[in-house]
Amino acid sequence: MPALGLGVFQSTAEQTADVVTTAIAAGYRLIDTAAAYFNEEQVGEGIRRSGIDREDVFVTTKLWMTDHGRDRTRKAFDASLRRLGLDRLDLYLIHWPEPASWSQTVESWLVLEELLAEGRVRAIGVCNHHPHHLRDLIDAGSVVPAVNQVELHPFFNQPRVRPFNAAHGVITQSWAPIGGGRVYNAGRPDAPHSPLEHPTITGVAERFGKSSAQVVIRWHLQHGLSVIPKSADPQRIAENIDVFDFELSADDVAAIDALGTANRAGGDPEVVDRRLHSVTIDND
Template sequence: MTGKSPTITLNNGVQMPALGLGVYQSTPQETAEAVATALREGYRLIDTAAAYFNEKEVGEGIIRSGIDREDVFVTTKLWLTDYGYDTTLRAFDTSLANLGVEYLDLYLLHWPVPASFDKTVASYRAAEKLLADGRVRAIGVSNHNADHLHRLIDRTGVVPAVNQVELHPYFAQRALRGAAAGLGVVTQAWSPLGGVNQYWEDGRNAAKNPLAHPTVTGIAARYGKTPAQVVLRWHLENGLSAIPKSVRPHRIAENFDVFDFALTADEVAAIDAIDTGVRGGPDPDTVGAGDFS
């Protein structure tokens, strides 16, 4: 084990580990061992989604790790084709069965779908029922901008605990983070290392890859850390949660080995300054189920 993640207190008092393992684009064959490896290394947050088609393997990995279920913070997400009140409740049951658990720690709506926001609201009301019934410890959203958050809260009166969004040094989302904090919503970063920019690119291209930016590599050299470790530390220094994805044991361990150093305020500001404002992933304002078919 390389350390222990600090926790973030959600707006309902639940403690969530700040650093976790994401399994987006992890194949079912890779996922179980990646989860088991992460939990043995000290991770205590595992993030998946119905749309990742690896919930069963996440559950298998938790069992394989030997870590007690109550010591693991498990997140999954509702997919767009299941939006609506009754369909959300059924989809939740399916996710729970796939994971092999009796409750979830966090349940997120995967996208806001503003073009059919009534269904988004209905799904969130179903999530509220799951929360009230004790079947999930916290509920939240993913890929919501500030307007989406305000619209959802205005319609339901219930503030999401978490908003999980694309966030990395090249797309730092400072305005959204500020708006979320003002509402009492924790911001969690998917693609925290900027990998969304390079899935189809040469990873050495500094224009696409924040890990290759000289500001990041310079700080990494100063501390004897990798650029990825510096960027994850930047997330933590900014009070964010991050869920880096990897299936390689050495990378899983490396991404968690970030608790023995800290960045100065000047170093955080220097990384803040490399923000391009350019999103690498889909635009939440336009995403619908048909975009992923």
């Protein structure tokens, strides 16, 4: 799996195919989507339009909570492949754990193991799983999740999840990696609302002649994380992958690490359920 890819969360159906084609032309080889993003079909169109060989692009999609359970999981997987126009997936993830219906989450994981054994997917994993969720899945099944994709950026750097993942051979992949579109410190108008505005990061960016986003993406990579920044802007898409010609110092990394707080911007996997995310996928 490439360390750096393109996320298409909140990319509209109208723009997604062009975004994917632009990203592939810029050098991206990992595209991350989900059934609940409602743009899988356009992701597939963008890949075909790019002219790239199928084996040269790594495609991830995800199982939504309303499709947990044995039969629904298989049906959802088939529907995602159909929308993408693929006959095999590179990585399939359980989008969220559902603690209130944990047995169904486990059922879905066991189906993912079957799909892996059948060769219909190259790797399987999860999103938004706390260490105890991962431990339960590992104990219930026979395959360790290859990836745990979680909210991770300088303001919320997952100090418990990352070491657990590493100890169990699970790759940590960062969603919302630059903190874009999220509002922090809402009660303090004088404080940075985004990592990209924080003087620690803007100072490093100025010193290297890079953007704040490039510095943050480089921080992820130097921590050994996989990172999937989202953008629909061609210039920013190109900018976000142009991060391999400089290296942050240990002091730079430590200073960015120190910005971490206990405040997440997205949902807490401990309490999230389908009632909080009222999304239903049509898999017929």
